[in-house]
Amino acid sequence: MLKLYNYKDLTAQKIEELCSRKVEDDNLVFSRVENIIAAVKSEGDAALLSYAEQFDKVKLSSLFIGKEELVELAKQIPLSVKNAIDVAYQNIYKFHEAQLKTEAKIETMPGVNCWREARAIEKVGLYIPGGTAVLPSTFLMLGIPAKIAGCKEIVVCSPPQSDGKINTYIAYVSTLLNIKKVYLVGGAQAVGAMAFGTETIPKVNKIFGPGNRYVTEAKKLLQNTVAIDMPAGPSEVLVIADETANPAFVAADLLAQAEHGTDSQAILVATSKKLINEVIVEVEKQLLDLPRKDIAQKAIENSYAVFAETLTEAMDFSNAYAPEHLILATENFEPLIPLIINAGSVFLGNLTPESAGDYASGTNHTLPTSGFARAFSGVSVDTFLKKITFQHLTANGLQNIGSTVEVLAEAEGLQAHKNAITIRLKKM
16 A cells, blocks of 8 residues: 655655656666667558557558548447537637737837747647547547647547457547547557658657657657657656545545556645545545556555645645646645646645546646656647747837847857848948
């Protein structure tokens, strides 16, 4: 069950160790991913078909499902799931649409005008996980902002099922997003295919989406070839709780992350030892009823609890950990908000479970993991955009800024830069 630590007893080195997310076979994963990527680059579709047989246990006759078949597969969706996806779509769309903003032009000095304009990344690749769990929610989280941004070509890869098809939920989301093809490729090989392009799968400019350690390693390895949204690997949650928290709610939140995969982490940082003990009892109790209890159990064994004397100490540990998901399971969350420095997405109060954001509140669930929340944000419409700067000088602007540029160019020893100003000033 959850290992327990006392924050006061933790050295800086121990805190770093607890926050590292290092796994013993990291080098093995790296080596395997290197080999997979090399094969995809050199062999293209042949490698993808071979890996589908090896990893997905399916012999594919085609590497994609077209629009007509997607529409037919989508018709099989249960009405209750269809309605739930529709509500999630609306909320996610509403939240992300509000992120589109036109920036004002700024006159930095008389006659010198500067501004930025957004342009969509033309070709984007979306990776939709489908290994131990099928995730239509991830398709919504990536596809909606891509559509709002105006990306011209959206390439979607998701692992095939045992019948060589995709899940009806994924098919339905593809119809909502007007996606005409879904490529039947998963894992590191999907990332490689979108990075290099194959006979069937187009090469993209940027790859998006979470995945297992192999997917994340592939994205990191290919950053010199293709842009990526962020390293988004095994899921994680950190719950900060005090005596006002409900132990059953906290346990449910920890298990919600633990059931993602055996390499997920669910961390509890609490100011009450009594609460920690109650949460551990609840975790053991709720675990028994989970269909994915074997997976969740292993993840919990890879997790831990920390006793902190104050919420400020708890926040200090959280900022060091930099969680993908941060839950403030306390009625006193407001004073803690300004103290949050590193987190992917934050869930406030005892009635805001992380699963609400995972599916339907409207925020994006594709978030930085493994401590990358120290430097990365979650996916948004901006992630699918480039911001291009513009500047325009009038005659008056050139006269006002000219001498400044000439002096700085000369100071740096770049005479041609200076001449580009001087030659214009002489013509005025």
